Amino acid sequence: MAVYNTHAIVLRRIPLGETDKIITLMTRDGGKYNAVAKGSRKTTSRLAGATEPLMFLRASLAEGMNLDILTQCEIRESFAALRGDFGLYLRATYSCELLDKTTPERDTVSAPEAFDLLLSTMYVLQRATDPDACVHAYELQLMAQIGYEPQLIECVRCERAFDEAMVHTTVYAPARGGAMCDVCADTAKDETFPLSATARLAMLDLRYEADPRTLAAYALPEGEPRAEIARALRSHLRYRLERDVRSTAFLDAFRLGAMDDIDSLMNPLVPPTKDTP
Ligand SMILES: [Zn+2]
Known part of the structure; x- marks a missing residue:
């Protein structure tokens, strides 16, 4: 059995039998794939x-018939600060799940860029002034990597470029994948959400901000623009991925302070108990 070494981030794990796990690894050179961690x-x-x-x-794996087998590993970074804070932990696991959902297995072409983005996001998240800004930058940059980037520079319908003076004029049209001008918003029959210039420009900042120190210090505008950004990205991802990423529900509940709902979110396969008639 050939054994090889690789750098990997554990995206998720599921139990296998009595004592094993199947882990989903994102590796820099081999892409995303599942492996067995025996006895783990x-x-x-x-x-x-x-x-x-x-x-x-830093993992050593043995090539298997179906799945490779994790034989040995050395922890390079455990991200203790993310594990020790429930809000940060939800954001980090959501980031892993989003990568898992958007990355084909063993796609080695896009893997280095996606791996670096996730790893850098987890480091930034550990010391972020505004963790939501860090997650939104990750969402926007990951979407750009896979060709699902939201159109924020010109209207998605008439292609008129937004300029600084058009401060009142945009909405977000998730089905079209971007921002729309007020003229089109009045005539198009699309589902749209408000998107202020403040929110749109913040999204553009985050889309192109590559410096980890700047991202760690970045704070989203407060109030309505913050909510607009979250809603635009959520609806954008839903359309592009055609299903909700499950952990976004956790994150929403957490942001809204509705953690009582967490039990039902954690057990989506258990039907809710019916009220007695
Ligand atoms: Zn337009």
């Missing part, structure tokens, strides 16, 4: 902690 659910296993989501590993 035993508390005594040296692989137990290292095979949890968010772990950044």
